[in-house]
Amino acid sequence: MLPSESPSARSIVGVAGDLFASLRAESDVLPPAQSVVLVVVDGLGAISLRGHAGHARALTAGMTKRDTAQSVFPSTTAAALTSILTGVWPGEHGLVGYRVLDARRDVLVNQLTGWESEGLDPLTWQPAPTIFEQAVAAARPAFAVGVAAYEHSGFTRATLRGAEFVAASTPAERVAAAYGLAEQHPGALVYCYLPEVDKAGHKHGVASAEWVAALEDIDSALSVRVPSGVGVLVTSDHGMVDVPSRRQAVLDASHLAGVRHVGGEPRMLHVHLEPDAVAADVVARWRADLDGVADVLTRDEAIAGGLFGPRVTDDARSRVGDLLVVARGVWAVYDGTAADQRGRGMIGQHGGLTPEERTVPVIRLGAFSR
Structure with a gap:
């Protein structure tokens, strides 16, 4: 991908x-x-x-x-x-995204409006x-x-x-x-x-x-x-791309086991794991859960593949998710446990x-x- x-x-x-x-x-x-x-x-x-x-x-x-x-x-x-x-x-x-992790404070920051x-x-x-x-x-x-x-x-x-x-x-x-x-x-x-x-x-x-x-x-x-x-x-x-409601993949608590933060946006999620999560197990589960909907990469795979450019600084790397979820076709992937679900009403989307x-x-x- x-x-x-x-x-x-x-x-x-x-x-x-x-x-x-x-x-x-x-x-x-x-x-x-x-x-x-x-x-x-x-x-x-x-x-x-x-x-x-x-x-x-x-x-x-x-x-x-x-x-x-x-x-x-x-x-x-x-x-x-x-x-x-x-x-x-x-x-x-x-x-490196719409919402990214400020690792020093362990919070997600909106890169357009959260400054x-x-x-x-x-x-x-x-x-x-x-x-x-x-x-x-x-x-x-x-x-x-x-x-x-x-x-x-x-x-x-x-x-x-x-x-x-x-x-x-x-x-x-x-x-x-x-x-x-x-x-x-x-x-x-x-x-x-x-x-x-x-x-x-x-x-x-x-x-x-x-x-x-x-x-x-x-x-x-x-x-x-x-x-x-x-x-x-x-x-x-x-x-x-226009994302119809039938192409919304909504993740519930069972999908999000081991996940600490879900950043990015629905067409490209930055997924940050809990410190004690077994990354390989989470990767395998997300790839199975989202088969046909999105591609799931690790941070190292994305950086080695040059997705963020030929050079990635330490600061930029700290903001990239442990996993990256890149939606295919006209799909979008949502955190169904988030308090704010207003984004699911957005039709035109991007990020992929x-x-x-x-x-x-x-x-x-x-x-x-x-």
């Missing part, structure tokens, strides 16, 4: 490097640009985009089969967006320099255009530090602000974040009218003229290794257009 793509396949980890090389007129991938804009459409998989091309004509007009990249593992926002915005793999930046409540220090929990810090170090202006509610979050400080944050409400307003900053500041690196497709997918599913409407809004926002000399790359952190989750678009606009 390990990823089968070629080691030479393009990864979202390399997108920032391509942009910096373009600014220096040294890229083998992109033509030179006076300023660059990186647009991330959260949750937009390349397969879903192509399947709805009629609703995204501006984005797909010049899109070819080559205009894709592979997301990281797990294919979830905390891990993948951080890889885009640092240029390193999850095993290095340490955000303040759990007292995480963004500078130490995510130590890799961001692309904005790299830009500033090279005497280049750096901006991040996003939703006002995210401006002061711990996740923002972990991933956007070094950038001047600019808030705007709608996708059209965010794109206009990003293009304006790139035009006004030659040599700038500008980031523009569009989360609307991801939100619609989680709540209503990729097959829904609401998801299509969100995609149409994004496509309209990105159909405007790009200022002269500005290169734009449009990509995503991950795609998603399917092409729908991991293959994302990389679309060129403006000075990058072919």
Whole structure:
């Protein structure tokens, strides 16, 4: 079940490097640009985009089969967006899932919303320099255009530090602000974040009218003229699949014997065992229980297989589960003993290794257009 793509396949980890090389007129991938804009459409998989091309004509007009990249593992926002915005793999930046273990305090921490409540220090929990810090170090202006509610979050400080944050409400307003900053500041690196497709997918599913409407809004926002000399790359952190209720595998107390914490998310669980649990017995039981539903790997198997990248720090390793449960097809696996079961109402999901989750678009606009 390990990823089968070629080691030479393009990864979202390399997108920032391509942009910096373009600014220096040294890229083998992109033509030179006076300023660059990186647009991330959260949750937009390349397969879903192509399947709805009629609703995204501006984005797909010049899109070819080559205009894709592979997301990281797990294919979830905390891990993948951080890889885009640092240029390193999850095993290095340490955000290895949606909810991960803080081993020093023996608690699970939400990597998107738990920074303040759990007292995480963004500078130490995510130590890799961001692309904005790299830009500033090279005497280049750096901006991040996003939703006002995210401006002061711990996740923002972990991933956007070094950038001047600019808030705007709608996708059209965010794109206009990003293009304006790139035009006004030659040599700038500008980031523009569009989360609307991801939100619609989680709540209503990729097959829904609401998801299509969100995609149409994004496509309209990105159909405007790009200022002269500005290169734009449009990509995503991950795609998603729709999980029907009949594909929910719910684990009860008997399945969870020997388990201390269940982290991650339903498409990719981090399972942490009790100190006295016999790991081999738990692995065997979970593989039998979830046969045909999910692949169950040990931490060592996942790291040796390169799932978290070529280098895994000690901190990152401590956050990876003793077992990893990667859902197959359109399955999702839930802890039925957890007090909060609201997540079972989520339709669009991600985190796994399917092409729908991991293959994302990389679309060129403006000075990058072919």
